[in-house]
Amino acid sequence: MHLGIIGGTGSAELFGGGALVALAPGPWGPTSGPLRRCQVGGREVLVLARHGETGAPAIPPHRVNYRANIWALREAGVEHVLGINAVGGITLATPPGRLVIPDQLIDYTWGREHTYTGDHRFALRHVEFTNPFNPSFRAKLLATANTLGLDPMSEATYGVTQGPRLESAAEIDRLERDGCHIVGMTAMPEAGLARELDLSYAICCVVVNRAAGRAPPGLGIHAEIAASLATGMDRVRRLLVELVKAD
Ligand code: HPA
Numbered sequence: 001m002h003l004g005i006i007g008g009t010g011s012a013e014l015f016g017g018g019a020l021v022a023l024a025p026g027p028w029g030p031t032s033g034p035l036r037r038c039q040v041g042g043r044e045v046l047v048l049a050r051h052g053e054t055g056a057p058a059i060p061p062h063r064v065n066y067r068a069n070i071w072a073l074r075e076a077g078v079e080h081v082l083g084i085n086a087v088g089g090i091t092l093a094t095p096p097g098r099l100v101i102p103d104q105l106i107d108y109t110w111g112r113e114h115t116y117t118g119d120h121r122f123a124l125r126h127v128e129f130t131n132p133f134n135p136s137f138r139a140k141l142l143a144t145a146n147t148l149g150l151d152p153m154s155e156a157t158y159g160v161t162q163g164p165r166l167e168s169a170a171e172i173d174r175l176e177r178d179g180c181h182i183v184g185m186t187a188m189p190e191a192g193l194a195r196e197l198d199l200s201y202a203i204c205c206v207v208v209n210r211a212a213g214r215a216p217p218g219l220g221i222h223a224e225i226a227a228s229l230a231t232g233m234d235r236v237r238r239l240l241v242e243l244v245k246a247d
Helices: 066-075 135-147 169-178 190-196 221-246
Strands: 003-007 036-040 043-049 080-089 104-107 157-160 182-184 200-210
Touching: 003 066, 003 221, 036 221, 043 066, 043 221, 066 190, 080 135, 080 190, 080 221, 135 200, 135 221, 157 169, 182 200, 190 200, 200 221
Parallel strands: 003 043, 003 080, 080 200, 104 157, 157 182
Antiparallel strands: 036 043, 080 182
16 A cells, blocks of 8 residues: 555654655645655555644644645655544544544635646546545545554544634534534645545544533633643554554
């Protein structure tokens, strides 16, 4: 499996760092940072930090150059792209620490460069998006997570908000009425762009906080994030090692 991972800041460190991949500049501008060749489960995977690497000012979700990132992974020979996303949990079934491998999303973002079509003579395609995540890649992720006893939630809908601010309680109520189980800021346009390039794309989300209006009074969202991020990411690391090994 030629696997590429787009994760948070510190993604490459999750696998002990990795050598830089030399890439010619692409037509869509700079990526969030360098691609790194990391050893995961005895195999090589390419890792890109979506918000830039540790030490650089973080790129906010609406400014990430999603087009350049997905393009660079394809140019480097990647066939499967796994997004790792920290998200807020909206429902009782999505408490902090839970892993979610969603099968659906709703895009609430606006103003992002969300397509390759219309630029650089890229042919217009109305790509199918009934299943925004690749079903067989997702199934593999789910099976691996289940084997490890990680209790992943599947059949979940990810509401993608614009950020960088967090939501109001009423906005989260609306997302829940719309059928969303989790909320984050980065699955789109990433998923749509991967589909435009015919890459197999899926995401593994870590719930790091209860969404606005869902936590008991007094417990701030940032405190929850600090408390659950490391445990959640360690689960993701174990999942990835096993996923690559099983291939
Ligand atoms: N809302 C949106 N994005 C997020 C959240 C949230 O509560 N937590 C982590 N990413």
